[in-house]
Amino acid sequence: MTNGGPSGDAELTAQTLERAALELLRRDGVLGGLNLREVADQAGVNRGLVYHYFGSRGDLLRSALRRNVRERVSAMRIHNRPMRTGARIREAVKSGIRYASSIRLAALLVLDGDKQLRVMPDLERTQEQFRREQDAGLIGRDVDLVALHAVLHSLVAGYVLSRSHLAKEFGVGVRELDERFIALAERCFSAVDGPLADVSDD
Template structure:
């Protein structure tokens, strides 16, 4: 097994264990090594520490998530884009949980919005084109999407249990309401597919941009 593949395998094992045991379950490096099928010493060889392993796993997870989202067709209207963002967050929930784990662990190098400059530039271009209302604060908008995605992904399973509804049902209801609320920032530009539709700027990130 080459070095790059070994590192990827260890990162995957760490994410799998976090998914299984939860954040407070801790991350046993010996178990990570066993799950990856490598010697425990290789964890320290490639990453140096538990925090470095988690940080590396997060970076890879976020890169893959952003790349996957970019391959998808994104809705034109900004309010519909929120649906796209939140669904992406649910699909890549492990990245959100890992980011929060590092944040609570005091990681000063963590970036909750790794694609920040690009996303802000795209939003700015769409605002200039009239696709997002001129008076919308783009920093606040981006912050709202990040907070909304992170908070919901972390709490959705527990909230569904307390409400006594299925997680998928809650996803649909929550995302539908979020889309409705965010229609307030849709600009006046018309959707080419229909005269009454308004379009919006492409946020490449699903809450971690």
């Protein structure tokens, strides 16, 4: 965004443009491209404004992604608490499904070769949480926390991106597949729980 970012009415216009871009991506798909003039038309604003706030398609997508990720991280922090690693997958998958648009946007920007994107914008806080849980015995002492984080992120992102297609190909409902996927993932991730991991997840 230009001029250090919009405020007031300009902030509302920028949000409207971001929502319009996300809607066009949902409607037309990634391969349909994203034309900034179409975004302005979809948002119902003067076409010149989209170029004023967002100089390029990448800038617009990055801004929409940052806003979406801030909302997702804020929601996750409300529910953040120490838990067994096997149980963490349930919340991670459900959060990923709830904020799937940020995962789709991140994938699009990765495929576009975006060099500024952070696919794990809350990396430091999450790693610190993992370290506290490892110190408390909830995660095994021998578990590589960077690898754990990468595996968890990749598992959630990969599933969220393909869950509808997978459900269709398997011939099951999406929600049924979600529960079956989460149940097995919980069992797999319980292998990294520490020996003292007998706390309640409630």
